[in-house]
Amino acid sequence: FRSLLLSLFFLSVGMSLNFYYLIENFPLLLGLSAILILIKLLFGVISSRIVGLSRSHAIRIGGVLAQASEFSFAVVSSLVVLGLLSDENAALCAGVIAVSLAFSSTVAALSCRAS
Secondary structure (H helix, E strand, C coil): CHHHHHHHHHHHHHHHCCHHHHHHCHHHHHHHHHHHHHHHHHHHHHHHHHCCCCHHHHHHHHHHCCCCCCHHHHHHHHHHHCCCCCHHHHHHHHHHHHHHHHCHHHHHHHHHHHC
């Protein structure tokens, strides 16, 4: 049952993405995704070090937490409904969220190797 719900979630995400807009803005999409992942990785590492974890554990935790969350899609949708975010910016945000989720296992694996 859980895998069915997960499949429906990713199907709805894929259907909500504006692929034409994302392809037109591909360099911006990749750049923003990289910035998001790097900032979240850095904050994860710094936060882990502040609470006293070792360097290797901090790097692993930062890598695992570096992607945007699935809840971000709900936040973006709410901002559009409230009129605080344009449709174009929402499409770009959704693309950045999707790219960061797609690369989450790669970032986590690289962070484990780096630690």
